[in-house]
Amino acid sequence: RKSASSLGSNGFNEVRIEDATGEEEVFTHAQKDEDLLTENDKDQEVKGYEDLLVKKDRKRTVEGNQTLKVIKDDAGVVEGNQTLLVRKNRDTSVEGSHDESVEGNQAMTVGRTLTAVVSQGAMENVALAKATTIGGGYSVNVGLAYNEATGGAKAMEVGAAHTEVVAGSRQEMVSKDKQVKVGGDWKTEVKKGISLTVARDLTEQVTQKSSTDVKEATAWLAKQFEVTADQLSVSVNGNVALRVEKSGNIKIFAKTFTLDGADIKFKGAKVKLEAPGASSSAQVQALRAAAVEGSPFVERCPGK
Known part of the structure; x- marks a missing residue:
């Protein structure tokens, strides 16, 4: 059935039913608007393909719940912008893999807590710079090994105290120079031995007092030893x-006081030897004479 929409107009409304075998069809044409109202339930089944083309805007409002089930693949393309607003909670579950690619910028804002649980490995690759700002505390807990590699320079700044606890061994290797500056006191406590090997010169400069306390024996071995x-x-x-x-x-x-040597010599412009008592002993007199003459003084010590 086809009817003209108005007198003298080329527009029309049409409802056509075709019953020919193999060409069955129900065709509906609205020249302008079409309103469909179902007071109760509506069931729609398409056993073949469905194609929907909306050349302008489209709006869908569901006042109750909505369920979408796709047996096979689901593909969606948005040529412009997309906005999704969830006023309450949202749960997303992926039983297989999940890939997400963003060619431009991405920003994520979490008003409260963010928790990420990875059952196996996790990797993050940043081609250029990365900055992390944390207003409160920051904690990293690694159950096994932890490796950090920096190709260029590395700087660490701590505004307050810095504490490092190593339960096992710790090794530090510096290929070139190393410099440590301490603005206050510096204390090092080693409960066992310590070994220091310097391939070239070693210089220590103390502007005030210096003290070394050794409970047992100590030894200095050098080709030449100088104290200034x-x-x-x-x-x-x-x-x-x-x-x-x-x-x-x-x-x-x-x-x-005992001088023990094969050859002992005293020499000076003025040599004075004094012994307590009224008179000098024979040894003192001999030392005095040897010093005046500049000749060596040799005396066999007892037991030699």
Whole structure:
């Protein structure tokens, strides 16, 4: 059935039914608008293909629930922008793999907590720079090995305290120079041995006092040993045994003083040997004479 929409118009409304075998068809044509109202349920079944073309805008409102089930593949192409608003919760479940590609920028804003659980491996590849800003605490927990590689320079800045705890061994290898600056105190505690190997020179500069406390024996081995100081003192058991002053004076403090050598020689513009008591001993007199003459003084020590 075909009817003209208005007198003198080329438009028309049409409803056509074709019953020829193999060409069955129900055709509906609306010259302008079409309104369809179903007061109750509606069932629609298409046993073949369905093609829908909307040349302008399309709007769909579902006041209840909506279920979409696709037995095979589902492909959607949006030539312009797409906006999705979920006012409550949203759950997405993928039983297989999930691939997502963004050719431009991507921004994600989470108002509260973000949790990501990966049962196996995870990899992130950033071709250029990456910046991470955390307003509160930051924690990384690695159950096994942790490897970090930086191809260029690396800088770490900590505004407050920095604590590092290593339960096992720790090794640091620096191919070139290394510099450490400490603005306050520096304390190192080693409960076992420590070994320091320097291939070239070693220089230590202390602007104030320096103290070394060794509970047991200590040894210095060198081809040449030099001590430079305004005053040098050697103490044994809390008592000063030797003092060398900046003026050139050298004092030896001893309860018993023994010189043992094959050839002992005293030489000076003025040599003064004094012994406590009224008179000098024979040894003192001999030392005095040897010093004045500049000749060596040799005496066999007892038991030699």
